[in-house]
Amino acid sequence: MYSFEFNAPTKIICERGAIAKAGALAAELGSKALICTGGGSLKRNGSLDIIINSLNENNIGYAVYEGIPSDPEIKDVDIGVSVCVEEKCDLLIAAGGGSVIDCAKAIGLAAANNCPVSELECLKPKHPMLPLIAIPTTAGTASEVTKMSIITDNAKKKKTVIATDKIIPSVAVLDVNTTLSMPPEVAAATGMDALTHAIESYLSDKASVMTQMLALEAIRLISRNLHSSVYNNKNIEAREAMLLGQMYAGLGFSNTSTALVHSMSRPLGVYYGIPHGEANAVLLPAVMEYNMPACAHKMAEIAKAMGIDSVLKGDTDYAKALVVRLYEMLDTLPLRKRLGEMGVRLSDLEAMAESGYDAASTWVNPRKPTIDEMVEIYKKIM
Ligand SMILES: [Fe+2]
Known part of the structure; x- marks a missing residue:
């Protein structure tokens, strides 16, 4: 007798060079993307240009929120929510390690629910986060397919664990090219x-x-x-x-x-x-x-x-x-x-x-x- 529930709704694309499809994928989800990235390796290795070119080719607007640190804090999410709302973005593209993808999830959930991220752990958010295309550049957290986002709350000296089906990314793009510069x-x-x-x-x-x-x-x-x-x-x-x-x-x-x-x-x-x-x-x-x-x-x-x-x-x-x-x-x-x-x-x-x-x-x-x-x-x- 087998008895279980299993939820894995993310569309997964595993292909070398697949980040060039970001624009076409975004076109199915919205009209303006907030691109979330970390410390600049994406720029240096040319991946950011590939993503932006593919957005341009598909007439998708974009804004960039860069510099998301490792182990993002509530303030890092708050900045991202402000950019997302001011720029009227209706989808997110997170390209980076688990910290970047976790931060993008919290931004997308807080923006969709008009709710401070500090309350997301306890609240049952009503709306799913904005659609998210997640592109991991490390091979570890698997945040691109999970329902978890970990945000540091320095005031409470703890990690806020947001765990809800409402933050499972829409698309995961596994492109080994983005992981080759990982030290x-x-x-x-x-x-x-x-x-x-x-x-x-x-x-x-x-x-x-x-x-x-x-x-x-x-x-x-x-x-x-x-x-x-x-x-x-x-x-x-x-x-x-x-x-x-x-x-x-x-x-x-x-x-x-x-x-x-x-x-x-x-x-x-x-x-x-x-x-x-x-x-x-x-x-x-x-x-x-x-x-x-x-x-x-x-x-x-x-x-x-x-x-x-x-x-x-x-x-x-x-x-x-x-x-x-x-x-x-x-x-x-x-x-x-x-x-x-x-x-x-x-x-x-x-x-x-x-x-x-x-x-x-x-x-x-x-x-x-x-x-x-x-x-x-x-x-x-x-
Ligand atoms: Fe872990």
Whole structure:
């Protein structure tokens, strides 16, 4: 007997050079686009020109909101809403990493509902966000297909998690050309974020046969291609496999939520500005070690998808081998390995654990932690 709901309404276009279709795609959704971008790499590598030319060819007007930072804050969304309203834009094009796409989602939702972004987490917004074409330039968050947007609320010292079907993008354009200039550290951090999504989605209490199929294929693709993607940006096949794998993981976790790694990584971002993927990468092996008593069989399935061949054949042997492999992966990537070297202080662990404990992602984790146990996990990787 199978029983599940699965929602993935985004039109997905995966093709090298597909950003040149942005104008034609936009013409189906509106008449004037707000192009949201980050720090300027899109301009430097020529992608912004390609997008703008295709808008011009299709008689679509546009305004540009550039400079969206990593881990956008409420003020960054507010600026975007002002530009969107003043310029009378009726659709959005977000081209950038997960932060840019998350920010565009919040802009589109706040603009459509005439509502401050600080209230979006609690309110049930009446209207869907403005139509959004999402073009990821990293391979990690899968924000281009998910119902999540994470916005930092500095006043409340927390990450606002907007999770609603009303912010699922209309179109996702996966064009590997846009990811080729991604530096190794970013490829490593975002790739480990994607692997964490896939693993946590597979283990989530909300997992279904549908999401598990996606998660296992994501784990297979990411574990085989992450290293090449990080250390050889000319390996287009590896970068494309990462783009595909992270998207599969996104389709899964958008329906299952992430779990304890994410509950514990968000406070590291808020308290210390540690990049999301790097925080996940350092937490992932330790949290899996903690999870093992509750889900050894599922961890064994993950190990097998990663190609781990344990000499011993029991689930626990495979699960242990998985934890070892995750520590080894972290060791070989250009990422920091311990919280201590990221500047994390023992005195903040309790407050961060309390903050993470309240997150919805904690309660779909296969093993339900106490705050003390979460502190112990942080301590283990200090
Ligand atoms: Fe994530």
